Amino acid sequence: MTDVLVLGSGVAGLTAARTAADAGLSVTILTKGEMAASATRYAQGGVAAALSPGDSPALHFSDTLSAGGGLCDPEAVRVLVGEGPDRLRELMALGASFDRTGDGGAGAPLALAREGGHSLARVVHAGGDATGFEVERALVAATAGHPGVTIEEGWLALSLYTENGHVAGVMAVPPSAGSWVDGSRAGVGPVGGATAPVLVPARHVVLACGGAGQLFSVTTNPALSTGDGVAMALAAGAAVADVEFMQFHPTALHHPAMPRPLLSEALRGEGAVLRDEQGVAFMAADHPLADLAPRDVVSRAIARRLVERGLDHLWLDATGIDDFPHRFPTIWAHCRDAGLDPTRDWLPVAPAAHYLCGGVVTDVDGAASLPGLWACGEVACTGVHGANRLASNSLLEGLVFGARAADAMVGPLRAARLRESDVMTWPPDVRRPPSIDPPSADDVRGLMWRHCGLLRDGRGLDQVIARLDAWHALVRTAVQVRGTDRGLQRVRSIVTVGLMIARAALRRTESRGGHFRTDFPDRDDIKWRKHISDVQRNRDSRPSN
Numbered sequence: 407m408t409d410v411l412v413l414g415s416g417v418a419g420l421t422a423a424r425t426a427a428d429a430g431l432s433v434t435i436l437t438k439g440e441m442a443a444s445a446t447r448y449a450q451g452g453v454a455a456a457l458s459p460g461d462s463p464a465l466h467f468s469d470t471l472s473a474g475g476g477l478c479d480p481e482a483v484r485v486l487v488g489e490g491p492d493r494l495r496e497l498m499a500l501g502a503s504f505d506r507t508g509d510g511g512a513g514a515p516l517a518l519a520r521e522g523g524h525s526l527a528r529v530v531h532a533g534g535d536a537t538g539f540e541v542e543r544a545l546v547a548a549t550a551g552h553p554g555v556t557i558e559e560g561w562l563a564l565s566l567y568t569e570n571g572h573v574a575g576v577m578a579v580p581p582s583a584g585s586w587v588d589g590s591r592a593g594v595g596p597v598g599g600a601t602a603p604v605l606v607p608a609r610h611v612v613l614a615c616g617g618a619g620q621l622f623s624v625t626t627n628p629a630l631s632t633g634d635g636v637a638m639a640l641a642a643g644a645a646v647a648d649v650e651f652m653q654f655h656p657t658a659l660h661h662p663a664m665p666r667p668l669l670s671e672a673l674r675g676e677g678a679v680l681r682d683e684q685g686v687a688f689m690a691a692d693h694p695l696a697d698l699a700p701r702d703v704v705s706r707a708i709a710r711r712l713v714e715r716g717l718d719h720l721w722l723d724a725t726g727i728d729d730f731p732h733r734f735p736t737i738w739a740h741c742r743d744a745g746l747d748p749t750r751d752w753l754p755v756a757p758a759a760h761y762l763c764g765g766v767v768t769d770v771d772g773a774a775s776l777p778g779l780w781a782c783g784e785v786a787c788t789g790v791h792g793a794n795r796l797a798s799n800s801l802l803e804g805l806v807f808g809a810r811a812a813d814a815m816v817g818p819l820r821a822a823r824l825r826e827s828d829v830m831t832w833p834p835d836v837r838r839p840p841s842i843d844p845p846s847a848d849d850v851r852g853l854m855w856r857h858c859g860l861l862r863d864g865r866g867l868d869q870v871i872a873r874l875d876a877w878h879a880l881v882r883t884a885v886q887v888r889g890t891d892r893g894l895q896r897v898r899s900i901v902t903v904g905l906m907i908a909r910a911a912l913r914r915t916e917s918r919g920g921h922f923r924t925d926f927p928d929r930d931d932i933k934w935r936k937h938i939s940d941v942q943r944n945r946d947s948r949p950s951n
């Protein structure tokens with residue numbers, strides 16, 4: 407039996423795996439695609455850390471708290487900003503190469519970019535706008551050759567296996583024969599017929615399964631980001647919180663491609679300006695930081711204008727950026743593929759689902775609320791993001807909390823204590839299913855996008871919940887009758903997590919961070935400066951599909 411079973415091979419899973427293996431634990435990484443398949447590799451802007459002489463963890467702390475809309479956990483943020491610089495230096499020591507100023511030589515100072523919500527330039531980047539690719543490359547190289555690490559690609563984890571209240575492994579589907587599918591909406595992993603799930607036992611299980619942008623029909627997230635980790639934690643009875651705070655990135659390229667190509671906030675950091683359909687630069691009217699306001703503010707400023715004016719996109723004017731192809735080669739290539747020249751053309755933009763701020767509740771060491779279960783990276787709710795993530799804090803979160811979880815596993819098994827301010831939601835009200843087929847993933851995404859997206863209201867959320875409740879029951883029946891295949895499993899994850907997001911969004915009768923209710927447009931600190939979490943107690947602990 408392996409000591410540590412890590413589910414996922416993005417920045418968080420690889421950091422946890424390598425750190426645990428360095429501490430002498432035996433580690434197995436089980437990942438549903440190829441090793442490098444992750445949201446991590448698509449990260450553009452960079453990693454935020456207080457590294458420059460004019461910066462400090464205290465300033466990074468206050469910027470993170472301001473973006474978080476009053477719901478960040480100050481202790482977790484202190485850990486993030488305090489340990490971040492050293493974790494980043496460790497990553498560089500492992501071989502990750504970040505952009506530098508001047509001649510770019512190894513001794514030159516790091517080139518730092520500024521992004522929305524940061525009071526100064528503190529974002530380290532690689533290859534101009536290919537930071538995630540370099541982070542993933544360096545971590546895969548360091549982990550793949552590690553003698554303490556076994557890698558299992560193409561395995562789909564389905565559910566957590568618990569024994570006497572402890573998480574003691576997962577039920578997972580091994581790879582079946584066939585070709586790889588990655589980056590498409592169809593799925594991730596080897597294509598083939600259904601294969602029976604097997605129990606993979608472990609002393610510790612680390613959820614590092616990433617986010618859930620694929621719950622929405624318009625997203626920047628790759629096909630693998632279907633919220634599997636949150637769905638597994640919910641089903642096992644682990645606490646999940648803050649999922650109503652889905653961050654919508656304001657500037658995805660308005661283009662039929664899905665996932666939507668991202669036009670990083672770093673463009674605005676370098677002087678790009680949002681313009682409306684008449685060419686007016688409008689952000690200064692909405693926020694003192696204008697185009698560099700926090701993401702939720704910019705996304706809503708765009709969404710409001712789109713709705714009021716019956717438009718489907720506005721414009722990003724990046725024509726003033728010097729040496730665009732060199733500074734932003736990935737974005738340049740996306741634009742050229744779409745027939746756009748960013749040095750001459752304004753770029754059509756609209757918001758897209760981007761980042762799940764909430765997730766599996768953990769303490770500052772990554773321990774979830776069930777002994778033996780850990781979570782890190784986007785799947786986790788460490789408390790660092792509150793209601794709205796500060797740009798470029800997520801790669802940093804994976805580095806810091808992935809390593810902390812691994813360090814803590816060397817000690818005794820334990821579970822996170824739930825925050826006293828948590829508000830428990832009600833358990834799912836599963837209605838009797840009519841005898842029809844379960845929905846397609848696109849049915850769910852369309853529903854979520856229409857009624858649980860950037861602008862929400864009670865009526866729309868009621869509709870989402872009623873529909874998802876019925877679909878949830880249908881999916882369960884289908885799993886019981888015909889077993890799980892990859893397609894059904896994907897639908898099960900997105901229906902389960904979608905239902906929880908919609909319930910929390912209905913319950914939160916205010917607007918804050920990534921959650922905006924048109925029927926409750928104001929922030930209500932008296933009633934709602936607290937978290938909504940869901941713990942389904944007394945769950946069946948037997949292995950299940």
Ligand SMILES: Cc1cc2nc3c(=O)[nH]c(=O)nc-3n(C[C@H](O)[C@H](O)[C@H](O)COP(=O)(O)OP(=O)(O)OC[C@H]3O[C@@H](n4cnc5c(N)ncnc54)[C@H](O)[C@@H]3O)c2cc1C
Nearest residue numbers: 414415416417418438445446451452563616783784800801
């Ligand atoms: C286009 C884009 C740009 C971004 N830019 C930035 C940026 O500049 N800076 C920043 O800080 N953040 C950025 N982000 C966010 C950041 O990339 C992610 O939050 C972060 O990489 C998440 O890392 P992770 O390790 O938690 O998950 P991921 O990197 O998503 O990895 C999840 C892993 O889990 C595996 N997995 C999932 N489900 C299962 C299952 N059921 N069984 C087995 N394996 C499973 C997946 O295959 C994958 O390997 C960006 C995101 C996107 C999409």
